[in-house]
Amino acid sequence: GNSVTQMEGPVTLSEEAFLTINCTYTATGYPSLFWYVQYPGEGLQLLLKATKADDKGSNKGFEATYRKETTSFHLEKGSVQVSDSAVYFCALSALTNFGNEKLTFGTGTRLTIIP
Amino acid sequence: EPEVTQTPSHQVTQMGQEVILRCVPISNHLYFYWYRQILGQKVEFLVSFYNNEISEKSEIFDDQFSVERPDGSNFTLKIRSTKLEDSAMYFCASKTGGRGYTFGSGTRLTVV
Numbered sequence: 001g002n003s004v005t006q007m008e009g010p011v012t013l014s015e016e017a018f019l020t021i022n023c024t025y026t027a028t029g030y031p032s033l034f035w036y037v038q039y040p041g042e043g044l045q046l047l048l049k050a051t052k053a054d055d056k057g058s059n060k061g062f063e064a065t066y067r068k069e070t071t072s073f074h075l076e077k078g079s080v081q082v083s084d085s086a087v088y089f090c091a092l093s094a095l096t097n098f099g100n101e102k103l104t105f106g107t108g109t110r111l112t113i114i115p
Numbered sequence: 116e117p118e119v120t121q122t123p124s125h126q127v128t129q130m131g132q133e134v135i136l137r138c139v140p141i142s143n144h145l146y147f148y149w150y151r152q153i154l155g156q157k158v159e160f161l162v163s164f165y166n167n168e169i170s171e172k173s174e175i176f177d178d179q180f181s182v183e184r185p186d187g188s189n190f191t192l193k194i195r196s197t198k199l200e201d202s203a204m205y206f207c208a209s210k211t212g213g214r215g216y217t218f219g220s221g222t223r224l225t226v227v
Contacts, residue, residue, distance in 0.1 A: 034216075043220035044158070044206060089158060093216070100171040102148060103208070103216055105158040 006106030023090035138207030
């Protein structure tokens with residue numbers, strides 16, 4: 001079946017540090033890839049997405065590139081802020097064995113940025 | 116921007132009671148989903164719904180769970196007899212035929 005493996009957390013960085021959160025996937029067919037963010041006490045917000053190989057998704061200074069050859073979709077940001085503290089979920093959308101499409105999430109990575 | 120609306124935002128219920136979690140998906144969306152997240156853990160798929168029937172369900176979605184789209188706008192998740200381990204955040208999502216999913220802000224269910 002489809003699955004997402006995500007870098008274990010928690011991750012703690014100083015403000016203005018460079019961020020990478022690793023994500024790799026296993027899927028049949030051609031999945032779309034997503035990063036969702038969950039701020040404390042809130043729901044899931046789409047951060048960025050990419051729908052085909054070599055696409056780069058970007059939003060709010062975050063970027064991720066769909067790498068088919070390495071089945072990866074690593075999240076990066078050049079200079080993090082305290083307000084980026086949240087839990088980040090990598091996810092894929094692909095057809096399942098039932099011919100249905102759904103999102104499959106990674107375990108989430110808790111990111112804390114200290115001033 | 117269109118939203119998926121979930122009510123209530125927080126529900127506390129006694130073990131063994133029935134609960135209904137409500138969702139209003141985006142009006143032109145065709146596919147509907149329920150996910151749950153036990154505190155601090157992974158977001159897990161429960162069920163997907165298309166064309167007025169369940170298209171897929173996970174092993175979590177046992178006979179205690181059911182979904183309905185009673186009136187063409189609401190999409191409900193019913194838990195017939197709640198257990199302590201049903202305590203979680205429940206998220207509703209909807210999408211069009213494309214791959215853009217929109218999530219609601221969730222219902223936190225606490226079973227005591």
